Amino acid sequence: MARTMWDSSVGKKTVMAVSGMIMLLYLVAHMIGNLKIYFGAGEFNHYAHWLRTVGEPFMHYEWTLWLIRIVLVVAVVAHATSAYQLSRRDIKARPRKYVHARPRASYATRTMRWGGIILGLFIVWHILDLTTGTVHSGGFQEGHPYQNVVDTFSTWYGNVIYIVAMLALGLHIRHGFWSAAQTLGVGSRARDRALKTVADVLALLLTAGFIAVPVGVMTGVVS
Amino acid sequence: MKLTLRVWRQKNADADGAMSTYEVDGISTDMSFLEMLDVLNEQLILSGEDPVAFDHDCREGICGACSLVINGDAHGPERTTTCQLHMRSFKDGDTIDIEPWRAAAFPVIKDLVVDRSAFDRIIRSGGYITAPTGSAPEAHATPVPKADADFAFEHAECIGCGACVAACPNGAAMLFTSAKINHLNVLPQGAPERETRVLDMVAQMDAEGFGGCTLTGECATACPKGIPLVSITRMNKEWLRATRKAGKR
Amino acid sequence: MTEYVNYATGEPVVDPKAPSGPIAERWDKRRFEAKLVNPANRRKHTIIVVGTGLAGGSAGATLAEQGYHVVQFCYQDSPRRAHSIAAQGGINAAKNYRNDGDSIHRLFYDTVKGGDFRARESNVHRLAQISVEIIDQCVAQGVPFAREYGGLLDTRSFGGVQVSRTFYARGQTGQQLLLGAYQALSRQIAAGNVEMHPRTEMLDLIVVDGRARGIVARDLITGRIDTYFADAVVLASGGYGNVFYLSTNAMNSNATAAWRAHRRGAYFANPCFTQIHPTCIPRTGDHQSKLTLMSESLRNDGRIWVPRAKGDTRPPNQIPEDERDYYLERIYPSFGNLVPRDIASRAAKNVCDEGKGVGPGGQGVYLDFADAIRRMGRSAVEAKYGNLFDMYQRITDEDPYEVPMRIYPAVHYTMGGLWVDYDLQTTVPGLFAIGEANFSDHGANRLGASALMQGLADGYFVLPATINDYLARNPHQEPVTDEHPVVQEVLAETEDRLNLLLSVAGDRTPDSFHRELGELMWEFCGMARTDAGLHKALERIPQIREEFWRRIKVPGSGEEFNQSLEKANRIVDYLELAELMCLDALHRAESCGGHFREESQTPDGEAARRDEEFGYAAAWEFTGTSTAPVLHKEDLVFEYVHPTQRSYA
DSSP states (O other), X not given: OHHHHHHSHHHHHHHHHHHHHHHHHHHHHHHHHHGGGGGOHHHHHHHHHHHHHTTTTTSOTTHHHHHHHHHHHHHHHHXXXXXXXXXXXXXXXXXXXXXXXXXXXXXXXXXXXXXXXXXXXXXXXXXXXXXXXTTOSSOOOTTOHHHHHHHHTTSHHHHHHHHHHHHHHHHHHHHHHHHHHHHTTOOOTTTXXXXXXXXXXXXXXXXXXXXXXXXXXXXXXXX | OOEEEEEEEXXXXXXXXXXXXXXXXXXXXXXXXXXXXXXXXXXXXHTTOOOOOOOOSSSSSOSOOOOEEETTEETOXXXXXXXXXXXXGSOTTOEEEEEEOOOTTSOEEETTEEOOHHHHHHHHTTOSOOOXXXXXXXXXXXXXXXXXXXXXXHHHTOOOOOHHHHHOTTOBOHHHHHHHHXXXXXXXXXXXXXXXXXXXXXXXXXXTTOBOOOOOOHHHHXXXXXXXXXXXXXXXXXXXHHHHHHHHO | OHHHHOOEEOOOOOOTTOOOSOGGGHHHHHHHHSOOOOHHHHTTOEEEEEOOSHHHHHHXXXXXXXXXXXXXXXXXXXXXXXXXXXXXXXXXXXXXXXXSSOOHHHHHHHHHHHTTTOSXXXXXXXXXXXXXXHHHHHHHXXXXXXXXXXXXXXXXXXXXXXXXXXXXXXXOHHHHHHHHHHHHHHHHHHTTSEEEEOSEEEEEEEEETTEEEEEEEEETTTOOEEEEEOSEEEEOOOOOGGGGSSSSSOTTOOSHHHHXXXXXTOOEEOTTOEEEEEEEOOOOSTTOOOOOBOOGGGGGTOEEEXXXXXXXXXXXXXXOGGGEEOHHHHHOTTTGGGOOHHHHHHHHHHHHHTTOOOSGGGOOEEEEOHHHHHHHOHHHHHHHHHHHHHHHHHHHOOOXXXXXXXXXXXXXXXXXXXXXXXTSBOSSTTEEXXXXXXXXXXXXXXXXXXXXHHHHIIIIXXXXXXXXXXXXXXXXXXXXXXXXXXHHHHHHHHHHHHHHHHHHOOSBOXXXXXXXXXXXXXXXXXXXXXXXXXXXXXXXXXXXXXXHHHHBOOOSOSSSOOHHHHHHHHHHHHHHHHHHHHHHHHHOOSOBTTBOBTTSBOTTSOBOOOHHHHOEEEEEEOOOTTXXXXXXXXXXXXXXXXXXXXXXX
16 A cells, blocks of 8 residues: 555655645644744743653653654655655656746646745754754754744844745645645535635744744844 | 747657748638638648648547647637637737647647547546446446436546646646546446556556646646546545555455 | 449349348347357457447447457547547437337337338337347446436437437537447457557458458558458448538548448448438638537427528518518428428528528528527526537627527438448448448438437447357458458559559649539539439539549658548548439439439428339449449338328428
8 A cells, every 4th residue: 555655646645745734733833832932931941841841751851852853854754755756757747848838827836846945945944043053143052942033033034034934835835735635635616615715824824923933033022 | 810820840759840930811700720720731732831730520629639739728718629719719910829739648749749549548447337248237227316427427528638738737637537537436337446447547647657736727727628626636535545445455 | 424324223232131020029030040159269350340439439349348359440549539429419219218108119110210211121120129228338338328316317309209218418428428438448458359550541441252351551640551451341430421521520530441342342322311410500601611510409499580581681689570481380380490300401401592591601590599598598598508509609609598599401421321231241241331331220311319329239239249140151261461462452552542642743732622522512412402413413523533633732741640641532532422422312313311302392392202213222333433333222121110201291
């Protein structure tokens, strides 16, 4: 069954849909957690610490977090590999362009590939910036995420990178959520309007929710 | 009407092709697009040039032979087949670009004629119900709910023209393949081969070198018979169901 | 020409396979008497099938299922595109699901009478018997016929018959039945039992020692001419309506396979029996390349009329009621707008000849739905005819809900074709003809929804049973190869013909000749024929032929994809077939069905059949281009349905 999945273009799309949905669920949780920054350093840092102790005493310190990280890494790798292989296939299937070209499909649809690449690069930067602190501006302080976030969004490029990536995320989810529903076979003529609305709402909420953080820092509400 | 036509000319499958420009005059708005090309070809023959090759047959929108990309749109600006497109959709003095279906799985044979035999091979891989002649039960033995019969019909309407592939930026044949799967899989007669049909046809579709679906919806917009995009969704569902069932066996 | 019309009458042609006994038992009897081929031996037999329409597709699939090795051809890029796909209305079957008094015997009776008593009773009865099995077969294949809310099959009445026996799939019955046959054929191709050659056109028949043993065919992509050998050859190549240039046939439908077989010895029967369909969209100008049919069902609710005054050019909505002539209702009060096809077509021609026609060139009559919209409401009309109205509007740019449709008759179907016996074998042993390519079941006029029935009956049920008998009786045929002198000769003839076409390098295009021939045939061998007109046509055709070979211009070469060459080669055969059609029409000095001779009509202008002199099928034997053919008569005996003059007044 796994073999059938991976060998088929429809199967690979399924892999993309499922991994995309996992990431989407994570993003919803991530966004809600982020908003805690508006309640001050205490609550935000406490939340960040809790993430490492979830599941205790059954789980050891950071086990749950690592479990989530592993699932996410698998999802990202599966999503990206499928996307790469499917894109290669698509480009090969249409080797010659029409002389009379015109834009096809919606903007969100056409930007899935570039949007995906932008998001991939963003994730790398994001981890190096706020998880490992490797490229962090100012002194990265382990265990003080509130301050680290404020530092990042105190630089112009931190804001630009983040906001551009979140806009790309919105577009990606807008087409991706609806598209995943089709791939998983849950779309129908009757449900189409509803699915598109959910996709739009999700895209909007996530983009707005994530961007709220740099906006908070920029406006001085968060400092 | 007087028109400028820019037409893809290619001597044969191995030759390089290019757009050539021709002028046609005295075109009536009542002409079909193919009749306009007939006028061009009569002109070309008399002037000692090679007429433009294009596929066509019934000229009433049902055989699926005609296959031109007109100004970047499969079958041109109206939602119909090329043969049912009329010159009233154009204006005097227009320049019209005419190209063949473009897809790796549809190689050009000559000028605007492409090889669509990949579609036949997809049908051969499972687009049928095994019912040897003479073995059929009485037609009324199995009632089919009207909604299912209508659903089957809507998908069976596909004429196999390939506009979906031509319009798809990925050269995918999902709409074509899904139409046949949905037609047969919804019927009680098609149930015994329901899983093998979808698995085999999707595998064949992949093997032919068609691209994958990114749900741009271009196929359904180009389809002269109005096969809906959700046909693909339904095929995905059938495929997942069949994969699960095959996994259990 | 004088020589050509001086045809000789040869020995009558008799059907050696015709079974005797009570008509309802004849088919069973023949099937029992027919020898069988051992299933293990079937794979040693190769059968060539030319064409993949309803008849060819169903035959290829069924013969392959039985274990024969089938080699099949179509000129289209896929077997799914054969012109059967364009049939709209439906398919008749004597299921009597409506409990409205239908029966096999009634379908048999209606078909013999509808054919104006020029068809064979035994064949027609078999067709009616098989009709019920066809529906079962197609449903099992997944053909999505229209259904009632209870899940059972829906039927409608069609073409003026009084029972509801027509099964349908919206306005696309032909498409759905063809796809069913195509899918069955595809299954056999995948299984390796059928070797399919698309984009390959049969150009000649190979007859060795008096038996059909193969064909010569051209690969339309590479231009390569090849030979294919078999133990039997089946022609399912359709009708010859394209002789008229403008018809409802597909652009590439052609008569070459049938005509080449005729030249090789197969008799051609009743070539003048052509069906002119009354409800087609009129032509708009000289550029017209083909005509489009509007389903006959429109006559169930539309009213046909023309202005009373000649040359009335007012828009139809401004012509008051009392200045309109609802001529069918006036002349045929009891059948009104639902008279059979031949009658409706001729009446339209008559009013147009009187100068009352409407639209460009006065070649049209109105088909008006204003009354129906008033009576049933627009939405009901839309539900019933919506797709047809859309199609009309797309072609004409006129809204039939607001303005009456304009219609005019057009060539649609050919009842004539290769003469076949009860086993569907032609006069060349080993050569079979099925579907529209043969002449057998529709007499002088075909009823609506009967063509699909006949094509599938021949392909699924009749031929697979009867061809066994031929193969069983000729089990060990000597293999034929390209080296055989006959094969060499046929190959050389074909190559010479194509080379000649390419070498003339004249100044006229193939289409210009086709159009000229078509106009001539439409005028003199169309809806109404006269002795003088037919003589004129017979004089003109050889002249066109001579001019053709002097002035034809075919660009390109034979070793490539060359659509002009394909076209020109088909016209060569039309130019001979047209002559035989006119001769047949000339010799048959009676009116029957689609063949109306002005000299033979009743005092009130109706067709007058002359059974005493012409109660036969005319089977013509080829003797050479331009030389008179030999007429062989097959007497038609009516034991069950006694000929009467049709009356619809």
